[in-house]
Amino acid sequence: GDSVTQMEGPVTLSEEAFLTINCTYTATGYPSLFWYVQYPGEGLQLLLKATKADDKGSNKGFEATYRKETTSFHLEKGSVQVSDSAVYFCALISSGSARQLTFGSGTQLTVLP
Amino acid sequence: GAGVSQSPSNKVTEKGKDVELRCDPISGHTALYWYRQSLGQGLEFLIYFQGNSAPDKSGLPSDRFSAERTGGSVSTLTIQRTQQEDSAVYLCASSLGGMSSYEQYFGPGTRLTVT
Numbered sequence: 001g002d003s004v005t006q007m008e009g010p011v012t013l014s015e016e017a018f019l020t021i022n023c024t025y026t027a028t029g030y031p032s033l034f035w036y037v038q039y040p041g042e043g044l045q046l047l048l049k050a051t052k053a054d055d056k057g058s059n060k061g062f063e064a065t066y067r068k069e070t071t072s073f074h075l076e077k078g079s080v081q082v083s084d085s086a087v088y089f090c091a092l093i094s095s096g097s098a099r100q101l102t103f104g105s106g107t108q109l110t111v112l113p
Numbered sequence: 114g115a116g117v118s119q120s121p122s123n124k125v126t127e128k129g130k131d132v133e134l135r136c137d138p139i140s141g142h143t144a145l146y147w148y149r150q151s152l153g154q155g156l157e158f159l160i161y162f163q164g165n166s167a168p169d170k171s172g173l174p175s176d177r178f179s180a181e182r183t184g185g186s187v188s189t190l191t192i193q194r195t196q197q198e199d200s201a202v203y204l205c206a207s208s209l210g211g212m213s214s215y216e217q218y219f220g221p222g223t224r225l226t227v228t
């Protein structure tokens with residue numbers, strides 16, 4: 001079945017550091033890929049997405065590129081801020097009939113001033 | 114506009130009791146999803162409704178779990194004879210339709226604690 005493996009946390013960075021959170025997936029066909037973020041005390045919200053190979057999703061300075069050859073969708077940000085502290089989830093929706101999200105285990109990011 | 118709302122926000126129940134969790138999706142969204150977030154299992158899919166089609170129940174962990182969606186809008190997730198392993202945050206999401214390109218908007222969740 002479909003699965004998502006993401007870098008285990010927690011990750012602690014200083015403000016303005018470079019961020020990478022690795023995400024790889026297993027799925028048949030061509031899934032759509034997503035990064036969701038959960039800020040402290042808030043619900044899950046979509047951060048960015050990519051629906052086909054080589055697409056780059058971007059939002060709020062975060063980027064991720066859909067790499068079919070390495071089945072990866074790594075999240076990057078050039079300069080993190082304290083306000084980026086949150087839990088980040090990589091997820092996919094299969095290209096088959098299933099419409100639900102399959103999530104990775106989540107990565108806790110803490111950014112220190 | 115109003116987002117996805119869920120009630121109650123917190124529920125504490127005794128083992129063996131039944132509970133009902135409610136989800137109000139965004140108006141006009143035809144697709145509705147229930148997920149469960151727990152420490153041991155992460156985020157898991159439970160059930161999916163799309164319009165008037167038969168729901169996809171493939172994620173329900175046991176026959177103690179059921180859900181319905183009335184009038185294509187509000188949904189209720191029912192857990193019968195609750196067990197301690199049912200303790201989790203239950204999340205509801207809705208989207209414009211079933212296409213994977215449609216964003217799923219999540220509610221704040223109901224935190225269920227079974228004592």
